[in-house]
Amino acid sequence: xxxxxxxxxxxxxxxxxxxxxxxxxxxxxxxxxxxxxxxxxxxxxxxxxxxxxxxxxxxxxxxxxxxxxxxxxxxxxxxxxxxxxxxxxxxxxxxxxxxxxxxxxxxxxxxxxxxxxxxxxxxxxxxxxxxxxxxxxxxxxxxxxxxxxxxxxxxxxxxxxxxxxxxxxxxxxxxxxxxxxxxxxxxxxxxxxxxxxxxxxxxxxxxxxxxxxxxxxxxxxxxxxxxxxxxxxxxxxxxxxxxxxxxxxxxxxxxxxxxxxxxxxxxxxxxxxxxxxxxxxxxxxxxx
Amino acid sequence: xxxxxxxxxxxxxxxxxxxxxxxxxxxxxxxxxxxxxxxxxxxxxxxxxxxxxxxxxxxxxxxxxxxxxxxxxxxxxxxxxxxxxxxxxxxxxxxxxxxxxxxxxxxxxxxxxxxxxxxxxxxxxxxxxxxxxxxxxxxxxxxxxxxxxxxxxxxxxxxxxxxxxxxxxxxxxxxxxxxxxxxxxxxxxxxxxxxxxxxxxxxxxxxxxxxxxxxxxxxxxxxxxxxxxxxxxxxxxxxxxxxxxxxxxxxxxxxxxxxxxxxxxxxxxxxxxxxxxxxxxxxxxxxxxxxxxxxxxxxxxxxxxxxxxxxxxxxxxxxxxxxxxxxxxxxxxxxxxxxxxxxxxxxxxxxxxxxxxxxxxxxxxxxxxxxxxxxxxxxxxxxxxxxxxxxxxxxxxxxxxxxxxxxxxxxxxxxxx
Numbered sequence: 001x002x003x004x005x006x007x008x009x010x011x012x013x014x015x016x017x018x019x020x021x022x023x024x025x026x027x028x029x030x031x032x033x034x035x036x037x038x039x040x041x042x043x044x045x046x047x048x049x050x051x052x053x054x055x056x057x058x059x060x061x062x063x064x065x066x067x068x069x070x071x072x073x074x075x076x077x078x079x080x081x082x083x084x085x086x087x088x089x090x091x092x093x094x095x096x097x098x099x100x101x102x103x104x105x106x107x108x109x110x111x112x113x114x115x116x117x118x119x120x121x122x123x124x125x126x127x128x129x130x131x132x133x134x135x136x137x138x139x140x141x142x143x144x145x146x147x148x149x150x151x152x153x154x155x156x157x158x159x160x161x162x163x164x165x166x167x168x169x170x171x172x173x174x175x176x177x178x179x180x181x182x183x184x185x186x187x188x189x190x191x192x193x194x195x196x197x198x199x200x201x202x203x204x205x206x207x208x209x210x211x212x213x214x215x216x217x218x219x220x221x222x223x224x225x226x227x228x229x230x231x232x233x234x235x236x237x238x239x240x241x242x243x244x245x246x247x248x249x250x251x252x253x254x255x256x257x258x259x260x261x262x263x264x265x266x267x268x269x270x271x272x273x274x275x276x277x278x279x280x281x282x283x284x285x286x287x288x
Numbered sequence: 289x290x291x292x293x294x295x296x297x298x299x300x301x302x303x304x305x306x307x308x309x310x311x312x313x314x315x316x317x318x319x320x321x322x323x324x325x326x327x328x329x330x331x332x333x334x335x336x337x338x339x340x341x342x343x344x345x346x347x348x349x350x351x352x353x354x355x356x357x358x359x360x361x362x363x364x365x366x367x368x369x370x371x372x373x374x375x376x377x378x379x380x381x382x383x384x385x386x387x388x389x390x391x392x393x394x395x396x397x398x399x400x401x402x403x404x405x406x407x408x409x410x411x412x413x414x415x416x417x418x419x420x421x422x423x424x425x426x427x428x429x430x431x432x433x434x435x436x437x438x439x440x441x442x443x444x445x446x447x448x449x450x451x452x453x454x455x456x457x458x459x460x461x462x463x464x465x466x467x468x469x470x471x472x473x474x475x476x477x478x479x480x481x482x483x484x485x486x487x488x489x490x491x492x493x494x495x496x497x498x499x500x501x502x503x504x505x506x507x508x509x510x511x512x513x514x515x516x517x518x519x520x521x522x523x524x525x526x527x528x529x530x531x532x533x534x535x536x537x538x539x540x541x542x543x544x545x546x547x548x549x550x551x552x553x554x555x556x557x558x559x560x561x562x563x564x565x566x567x568x569x570x571x572x573x574x575x576x577x578x579x580x581x582x583x584x585x586x587x588x589x590x591x592x593x594x595x596x597x598x599x600x601x602x603x604x605x606x607x608x609x610x611x612x613x614x615x616x617x618x619x620x621x622x623x624x625x626x627x628x629x630x631x632x633x634x635x636x637x638x639x640x641x642x643x644x645x646x647x648x649x650x651x652x653x654x655x656x657x658x659x660x661x662x663x664x665x666x667x668x669x670x671x672x673x674x675x676x677x678x679x680x681x682x683x684x685x686x687x688x689x690x691x692x693x694x695x696x697x698x699x700x701x702x703x704x705x
Binding site: 090091094095 | 331341342343344346347349350351352
């Protein structure tokens with residue numbers, strides 16, 4: 001895995017957005033060969049979406065030949081509810097860019113047959129040629145999408161009941177009224193995301209630090225489902241300083257590339273000089 | 289403002305976006321629209337004369353715009369609604385001479401330039417034969433390239449106070465005899481096409497008339513009246529919800545009997561109801577300080593009206609209004625030979641700008657006082673006076689000085705500067 005550490009949220013968002021932009025541009029998508037992008041929701045990727053919109057408005061990035069697949073959607077929430085993930089994607093991303101509506105895919109939490117909806121979603125991903133780059137976030141409990149602690153690490157798109165932690169975390173979007181927060185979601189599975197050719201996880205803020213620690217410094221564990229990506233050939237974790245607060249200094253330094261061999265060599269040389277000066281002094285005193 | 293066709297060309301065949309309707313979709317971009325009481329950087333989408341929900345279009349129909357219109361960062365607001373306008377450009381709605389419909393149509397076309405997309409042609413106190421002749425002629429109708437739409441007639445009189453008649457001719461004033469309803473029908477003849485009636489509630493037997501009119505969905509407005517606050521409150525209990533040009537033609541506010549003005553802060557308004565009040569913000573009919581007091585006391589009820597007279601849009605001189613002569617001097621219009629004001633010659637957009645300037649209110653509040661509030665007053669805010677999805681696409685494009693640059697009715701451009 002690659003751990004990219006930026007100083008703050010804005011820089012991390014910018015780095016991630018540039019990476020996505022460069023991947024799409026270098027892929028040179030066409031009508032016969034779309035770039036398939038997996039997308040997250042929540043507060044973490046907002047800065048990244050803003051930057052992507054900026055690049056689009058500058059003329060540097062077009063989404064005309066990009067297909068998107070969102071990770072999840074609440075069950076039973078009307079599609080035009082301001083907190084639905086359809087509303088989120090429309091307001092924060094789709095309405096500002098040139099993506100074609102039929103190229104966007106978000107699970108329908110109001111489908112009459114939820115299982116069939118999940119199976120169909122998996123088929124749509126396959127039909128699109130698989131996901132080129134799946135962008136995701138991490139919950140404070142280490143979940144990827146809504147794969148709550150205890151989810152199978154080879155799971156596919158399915159209905160999930162939300163953990164209490166997640167419901168509490170989401171309450172702020174529903175007027176802090178726990179009874180209004182949806183309790184079930186449709187979500188891609190850990191296995192679904194693992195199938196992507198590349199995975200990029202965005203993690204910012206001190207409240208995610210422990211989850212990041214569990215995800216990359218401990219073992220693969222279904223209680224911290226993001227840890228599954230330790231076994232993916234091409235994963236990038238993009239984070240800010242605050243998110244690294246629970247990591248070992250050694251890990252952070254390694255990925256920042258700040259382990260210096262100069263310190264050792266300068267110590268060696270300064271030791272030599274001191275010895276040489278001592279010898280010179282001694283010689284002088286001997287000669288005197 | 290540039291219009292360009294989006295999509296289609298480069299990649300060849302475009303999939304059809306017609307799942308609900310074949311009608312073309314226009315997207316207005318680079319604009320700030322008045323929505324949820326705020327100016328927001330949002331695009332405005334229009335299809336088949338209504339404001340379209342782009343999110344629904346995107347997810348349900350997988351549709352996209354056929355035309356994009358660049359608004360050059362200007363403001364888009366709902367079209368203005370004038371509920372009190374007596375005529376203009378030489379036309380007097382209360383003069384039944386000639387082709388009354390053509391006269392109203394002429395004014396309806398000209399007021400598009402002021403950003404007015406809907407209005408209530410107003411008839412001042414007149415003899416019954418005038419009402420019998422004119423009321424059936426002025427039908428409720430949609431606006432379009434021919435002019436602003438008519439939401440209904442405003443009958444200002446003749447059941448008003450003699451002492452507070454203002455410019456209304458005394459010989460045609462009336463009182464209610466026995467039952468208010470019979471008087472109404474005898475005087476007016478028909479009540480179809482009528483949207484508002486101004487009357488003085490202190491007249492005996494007015495209660496029955498107020499109830500009858502409110503029951504028919506006609507807005508009852510208190511004005512040209514000597515009523516004290518308790519008489520006004522009783523009228524509101526019976527269904528009155530508007531005050532005609534606040535401060536003018538009524539008792540002045542007094543701290544021991546606030547009169548009709550006291551309705552702005554009355555605690556005897558039935559729950560769920562609100563009293564609206566018209567203000568002529570031409571800088572002449574109301575002192576800016578009085579305008580500010582009213583606005584601060586009850587901002588949600590303020591409805592800007594022009595009360596424009598025949599001479600609006602004409603050069604200075606003598607002209608006729610109802611059955612009387614009036615005299616234009618600069619921005620003032622007097623009853624000829626007196627210093628009694630006889631309606632105003634300010635246009636609606638001038639009133640909006642003046643209101644904003646002297647009250648220091650927000651741009652949004654000034655625009656809503658001329659669009660949302662009159663629509664709420666008339667009970668048509670589910671299709672007029674807002675830019676909500678599904679409402680009629682009657683809107684105006686303004687620059688930051690609140691000068692109207694373009695007017696649209698049902699999504700079609702009907703005037704541009």
